Amino acid sequence: MTTMPFDEMEAAYELLATAIDRAGPDAEALFLTRLALLLAHDTGELSRFQNAVEAALAGITEGGAAKP
Amino acid sequence: MRPAGRSTYDSLYFDYPLFAAKRAPEIDGIARRRQVVIVGAGPIGMTAALTLARYGVASVLLDNKETFNDGSRATCIARASMHIFERLGVVKPFIDKALGWRFGRSYYKGRQFFRLDMPHPAHEKYLPMYNLQQQYVEKFLHDAITASPLIDMRWLSECTGIASESGGVRLEIASPEGAYQLDADYVLAADGARSTLRSQLGLRLKGENYEGRYVIADVQMDHDFPTERRALFEPESNPGGTVLIHRQPDNIWRVDYQLRDNERAEEAISEENIRTRVAAILEEIGHTGPWALEWWSIYSANTLLLDDYRQGRVFFIGDSAHIVPIFGVRGLNNGLADAHNLGWKLALVARGEADEGLLDSYSPERRGATLDVFANATKSTRFMTPPTRGWRLARDAALSLSLDHEFPRALANPRQMQPYTYGASELTPYPGRDRAFAGGPVCGAAAPNPRLADGTHLLDHAGDGMTLMIFRQRGLSSEEAALIGALAALDRRLTALIIGGAGADAPAIAIADADGALSASFSACDGAIYLLRPDLHVAGRWANLSSDEILTTAGRCLGVALS
Numbered sequence: 001m002t003t004m005p006f007d008e009m010e011a012a013y014e015l016l017a018t019a020i021d022r023a024g025p026d027a028e029a030l031f032l033t034r035l036a037l038l039l040a041h042d043t044g045e046l047s048r049f050q051n052a053v054e055a056a057l058a059g060i061t062e063g064g065a066a067k068p
Numbered sequence: 069m070r071p072a073g074r075s076t077y078d079s080l081y082f083d084y085p086l087f088a089a090k091r092a093p094e095i096d097g098i099a100r101r102r103q104v105v106i107v108g109a110g111p112i113g114m115t116a117a118l119t120l121a122r123y124g125v126a127s128v129l130l131d132n133k134e135t136f137n138d139g140s141r142a143t144c145i146a147r148a149s150m151h152i153f154e155r156l157g158v159v160k161p162f163i164d165k166a167l168g169w170r171f172g173r174s175y176y177k178g179r180q181f182f183r184l185d186m187p188h189p190a191h192e193k194y195l196p197m198y199n200l201q202q203q204y205v206e207k208f209l210h211d212a213i214t215a216s217p218l219i220d221m222r223w224l225s226e227c228t229g230i231a232s233e234s235g236g237v238r239l240e241i242a243s244p245e246g247a248y249q250l251d252a253d254y255v256l257a258a259d260g261a262r263s264t265l266r267s268q269l270g271l272r273l274k275g276e277n278y279e280g281r282y283v284i285a286d287v288q289m290d291h292d293f294p295t296e297r298r299a300l301f302e303p304e305s306n307p308g309g310t311v312l313i314h315r316q317p318d319n320i321w322r323v324d325y326q327l328r329d330n331e332r333a334e335e336a337i338s339e340e341n342i343r344t345r346v347a348a349i350l351e352e353i354g355h356t357g358p359w360a361l362e363w364w365s366i367y368s369a370n371t372l373l374l375d376d377y378r379q380g381r382v383f384f385i386g387d388s389a390h391i392v393p394i395f396g397v398r399g400l401n402n403g404l405a406d407a408h409n410l411g412w413k414l415a416l417v418a419r420g421e422a423d424e425g426l427l428d429s430y431s432p433e434r435r436g437a438t439l440d441v442f443a444n445a446t447k448s449t450r451f452m453t454p455p456t457r458g459w460r461l462a463r464d465a466a467l468s469l470s471l472d473h474e475f476p477r478a479l480a481n482p483r484q485m486q487p488y489t490y491g492a493s494e495l496t497p498y499p500g501r502d503r504a505f506a507g508g509p510v511c512g513a514a515a516p517n518p519r520l521a522d523g524t525h526l527l528d529h530a531g532d533g534m535t536l537m538i539f540r541q542r543g544l545s546s547e548e549a550a551l552i553g554a555l556a557a558l559d560r561r562l563t564a565l566i567i568g569g570a571g572a573d574a575p576a577i578a579i580a581d582a583d584g585a586l587s588a589s590f591s592a593c594d595g596a597i598y599l600l601r602p603d604l605h606v607a608g609r610w611a612n613l614s615s616d617e618i619l620t621t622a623g624r625c626l627g628v629a630l631s
Contacts, residue, residue: 006478010447013462013479017450020458028461059468 071339071361076138080288080362081318082203084135089224092241094248102128103418105239105252107227107265110137111202112386112403113258114209118156119411121218122532125418128250129219130241132226136210139363140201140286142400143316148487148514149401150194151527151604152408161208165317168195172297174480178304178352181470182480184297191518191589193525197397199295199316201286205400230255230268230382237381254414255382258407263388269379273372273391275442280453281327281368282394283336285346286320289359298353299452299480301467305348310452312395313353320362323349324394326453327366337366369393369449371442377431383410390438395448395482398441405487405603406434412532412602413627422627429494437488444483451479487514490605495624497608497617504611508591515604518589521580526565527604529577533561534607534622535600539581539592540570551615552576558622558630561602568594601625 004012023031040049070078077084093099104120106113109131117129145166153159172184186196213219222243229240239250257265266273293315300311309326316322323346327336335341342364350359373390377383386403410430416422454460466476490512491499499511509515517527536555538548544566552564556575564576567586572578581587590598590609597614599607599621608621623630 004475009475010479013466013476017454017456017459017462020461021456022458025457028457055469055473058472 069337069339069364077135079203080360081320082201084203086134087223089134089244090222091245092222092225092243092248092250094241094250095243095246099249099251101236101251101253102126103253104128104256104414105130105237105250105254106256106258107239108258108260108263108386108388109133109206109210109221109223110258110260110386111142111205111209111400112407113256114206114213115152115156115404116256116258116385116407116411117219117221118158118209118212118216119408120415120418121216122156123412123415123419124218125415126218127220128252129213129221130225130227131221131223134224136203136206139365140203140316140320140322141365142202142205142397143199143314143322144397144400145198145200145205146397146401146487147192147194147196149404150198151514151517152404154527155408155532155603156212158208158212161211162198162200162205165204165208166198166200167295167315167317168198169295169297169315170196171294172299172482174299174301175303176301176467176471179471181467182477184481189516189518189589191516191585193517193519193527199314201316201318201320202400204317227259227264227268230265232380253381253418256410256414257382257384257388258386258403259388261387261391263384265382266374266384266388269382271374271379273374275370275372275391277372278369278393278449278453278455280449280455281331281333281336281366282324283327283342283345283364283366284322284324284394285342285364286316286322286362287346287350287359288319288362289321289350289355290319290357291315291321291355291359293353297482299482300349300352301480302464303349303352305352306345311349313349324367325349333366337364367394369395369445369453371445371449373435373438373442377406377434378427383414383427383430385410389434390441392438392441393445393449395445395452398445402434402437402441405437408603409434416627423629424627426625426627433488433490433493433495436490436492440488448482487605489513495601495607495621497621497624498610501608501610501614501617505591505596505609508589508609509606511606511608513606515598515600515606516589518586520586521582526579526586529563529565529579530600530604531561531563532602533559533563534602534625535563535565535604536618537565537567537590537592537598537600538570539567539587539590539594539596541568541594543570544572544576545613547613547615549573551613551618554615554619555622558619558628559626567592 104127106129117127170186174182225243237255295315298313312324314322370391377389385406454463470477496512502510556562566572567579598609601607
């Protein structure tokens with residue numbers, strides 16, 4: 001696995017923020033789920049996707065630590 | 069604003085002098101045209117006056133108040149600004165009083181996830197940042213102004229009108245002693261974010277207003293924490309908003325907190341609300357002792373600037389020309405760079421040494437710096453104060469992942485002020501010569517200031533004119549000696565530094581570099597040449613002597629045509 005350079009990581013962050021706004025509040029969950037499925041397919045490796053799912057869930061408790 | 073029962077200038081730690089209005093000679097019919105009038109005696113106007121005075125140019129400095137600014141306001145002085153104060157001979161009180169720093173900590177829901185460590189090459193003379201209340205900045209500059217016979221400081225003097233007048237500018241001034249007209253060759257508008265001169269000339273700032281609003285509050289307390297920048301995201305004491313904490317001299321602590329979208333500004337700045345919110349924040353950072361509320365204000369993030377910092381014979385410097393978000397501490401620092409940049413150029417023009425065309429470089433150079441600030445400030449503002457739901461979700465996701473993962477942490481970097489590189493300027497005609505260097509400061513960049521073997525720093529030896537640096541191990545060639553002579557003929561303030569073992573004949577100064585560290589900071593091989601502008605930015609650099617290009621570059625910076 002390669003590490004993304006910070007500039008690219010930042011560009012991805014900005015792309016994601018603006019894409020959520022483009023999806024709009026009614027469709028943002030659908031958009032983010034579709035995005036996750038596409039990325040899962042791109043990794044081509046179930047174990048990596050499983051790890052990412054666990055990492056994203058970690059720390060999200062009842063009420064949602066990452067909930068806005 | 070201050071707590072009930074205390075007037076605007078009733079501070080817990082700062083004694084405000086009250087300056088009387090002078091009776092201007094113009095009121096009694098003794099009028100003469102001034103070379104430069106500066107409107108606004110904040111840090112920017114005062115720095116412009118001191119820069120002009122450094123080059124022997126007199127100015128009239130007007131301010132409509134009777135004393136310094138009412139609160140701490142711009143509290144962070146960047147390294148580049150300390151260099152400007154040093155050029156003006158006023159840096160000592162700043163060093164004695166200000167609190168230097170380079171580290172910061174960012175927390176998410178009470179857990180630290182990012183350690184800010186600003187670059188600080190060990191050989192540099194000044195730290196990346198210093199905290200000092202704005203009143204002290206103004207006091208220290210004003211002390212120097214009082215000592216200068218070239219600056220006519222007039223408090224309680226308001227500019228009420230401006231008009232073009234036969235190759236100059238005519239200002240209408242109102243003062244307690246009476247109204248009068250003041251004629252000037254050039255006017256500097258340093259009258260701040262709500263610039264009267266700007267509106268009188270029908271000019272408007274353009275750009276974006278952001279939604280996020282912050283209360284900035286100063287408290288006095290005994291609190292044990294180093295001088296660092298603390299950023300609290302989603303703290304218990306301010307859910308849904310960010311908090312920033314900075315230490316200032318005199319036991320003063322600056323607490324900035326973001327207002328929630330549904331909070332009305334008028335309510336938010338009531339003393340009762342300020343006390344409740346500040347108390348909660350102090351409790352969260354573990355302060356249990358007493359504290360006293362000193363001063364507060366409200367602020368919203370904007371990126372706004374003028375299309376051109378120059379309108380005929382009027383130049384805009386500081387907040388009158390641009391408004392930037394506070395998070396990168398670029399408001400004061402960019403304003404000081406404006407004042408210094410315009411100051412040395414206008415001085416050369418006012419003295420008749422330079423062609424007026426030199427002034428054309430001011431607006432492109434400093435607007436470029438502001439646009440660069442916007443690019444960085446927009447990023448940090450979006451992180452501190454997400455403008456939309458998408459930005460907020462992405463920010464909160466990055467913050468929560470930052471607790472356990474390294475990769476998103478640097479998104480919280482506030483991207484503090486760095487000096488701008490004038491690489492595209494008219495005064496930097498040979499940027500392509502950078503290609504011959506493996507590193508070192510590029511054309512247009514601020515020069516590094518390494519420490520020398522004798523304990524001084526390199527730029528201590530620079531003067532008020534151009535500075536030529538020749539890296540030479542053995543004796544100078546006759547062509548190099550001739551170049552020094554030709555440059556000295558062009559610039560009577562020239563400083564020539566011969567770096568290495570070659571020695572130097574007057575007027576050149578020899579700088580030893582026994583361990584080669586100095587050459588390494590500039591990536592300079594034997595025979596390399598740097599030419600620095602009066603503001604110590606690199607005007608050009610050459611791996612080998614190129615007398616024509618070096619003289620052309622000096623001519624551009626000095627506003628003189630080559631014969």
